[in-house]
Amino acid sequence: MDRSTTRRRLLQVSAGTLLAGVAGCLGDERPRLFSDGDESDGDSGGGDGDGGGNDQWLADTRADATTLEDESGDARIDDHVVVPAGFELDGNLAAAGSVVLEDDAEIDGNLEAGEHVLLERDAAVDGNVDADGDVLLERDAEVDGDIATSGQVGLRSGAAVDGDVESADRVLLEEAAEIDGDVAGTHVRLGPDSAVSGDIDASGDVLVEADATVDGDIDAGQAVGIEADAAVGGDVEASGDVPVGRGATVDGDVSTDGPIELEADVEVGGDVTGERVIADSSASVDGDVTETE
Numbered sequence: 001m002d003r004s005t006t007r008r009r010l011l012q013v014s015a016g017t018l019l020a021g022v023a024g025c026l027g028d029e030r031p032r033l034f035s036d037g038d039e040s041d042g043d044s045g046g047g048d049g050d051g052g053g054n055d056q057w058l059a060d061t062r063a064d065a066t067t068l069e070d071e072s073g074d075a076r077i078d079d080h081v082v083v084p085a086g087f088e089l090d091g092n093l094a095a096a097g098s099v100v101l102e103d104d105a106e107i108d109g110n111l112e113a114g115e116h117v118l119l120e121r122d123a124a125v126d127g128n129v130d131a132d133g134d135v136l137l138e139r140d141a142e143v144d145g146d147i148a149t150s151g152q153v154g155l156r157s158g159a160a161v162d163g164d165v166e167s168a169d170r171v172l173l174e175e176a177a178e179i180d181g182d183v184a185g186t187h188v189r190l191g192p193d194s195a196v197s198g199d200i201d202a203s204g205d206v207l208v209e210a211d212a213t214v215d216g217d218i219d220a221g222q223a224v225g226i227e228a229d230a231a232v233g234g235d236v237e238a239s240g241d242v243p244v245g246r247g248a249t250v251d252g253d254v255s256t257d258g259p260i261e262l263e264a265d266v267e268v269g270g271d272v273t274g275e276r277v278i279a280d281s282s283a284s285v286d287g288d289v290t291e292t293e
Helices: 002-014 052-065
Strands: 017-023 032-035 075-077 082-083 093-095 100-102 111-113 117-118 130-133 136-137 147-151 153-155 164-165 171-173 184-187 188-190 200-202 206-208 218-220 224-226 237-238 242-244 254-256 258-264 273-276 278-279 289-291
Touching: 017 093, 052 100, 082 093, 100 164, 206 218, 224 237, 258 273, 273 278, 278 289
Parallel strands: 075 093, 082 100, 093 111, 100 117, 111 130, 117 136, 130 147, 136 153, 147 164, 153 171, 164 184, 171 188, 184 200, 188 206, 200 218, 206 224, 218 237, 224 242, 237 254, 242 258, 254 273, 258 278, 273 289
Antiparallel strands: 017 032
C-alpha cells in the first residue's frame, strides 16, 4: 500500500480550509462557508478574516439583515438576521435567510435558518440548530443541542456541540473542537486533539488526525485514516484503505474491503480483516488477522 498516496487523497477530500465568513452568499452560485482552496485561515468572521468574498458576504448580510432588538419571546423573520454582540434572546429564532450571531451573543431556544448559520467567537445557542446551508462555529462558540443541515458543518478550535451533528455534506473539526454526540456526513475530519463522543457515519472518507479521539464506532463508505496517537473506542468499518498511524489505538475490530496498515506501537483490541494487512513488528492485535485478497 502506498500510504503517502492514501493520506494525500484523504487530505485533499477532507481537509478543506475553514473560512471566517461566507463567499458570495447573495450571488447566483450556491454559497459556501468553506473552501477547498489554499486560502489562509482567518480569525472571527466579524473582523480579522481573509477579506475578499468573506468580508463582502458579512457586509452584505448585515446590510440586508434585521437586527434583533426584543430580547424576550420567539422571533420569526423573513430575512437575514443579525444577533448583535452580547445580545441574549430568550426564545426560539426562525429566519428565512442566514443568521449571524456576533461575539458573545446567545439564543436560549432553537434556531432555524433558511440559509447559513455563523456563530462568532463565544456565541452560544442553547437549543437545536436546523439550517438549509452551511453551519460554522467560530472559536469557543457553543451549541447545546443537535445540528441538522443540508450544508457543511465546521467547528473551529475550542468550539463545542453537546448533541448530534447531521450533515448532507462534510463535517470538519479544527484542533480541540468537541462534539458530544454522533456525527453523520459525507466526509468527516477530526483535527488534532479534537473529540467525538459518539459514532461517526460517513458515506465517504474519515480522517482522525493526531491525538484526536472517537469514543464510538466509525463506519465509512470509503477510506479511514487514523493518525499518530489517535484513539477509537469502538469498531472501524470501511470500504477503502485504512492506514493506522504510530501509537494509535482501536479498541474494537478493524474491517475493510481495502488494505490495512498498522504502524509501530499500534494497538487493536479486536479482529483485523482486510484485503491485505501490513503490520509493524511492534503493532499488537488481540483478535484474529484475516486477509481477504
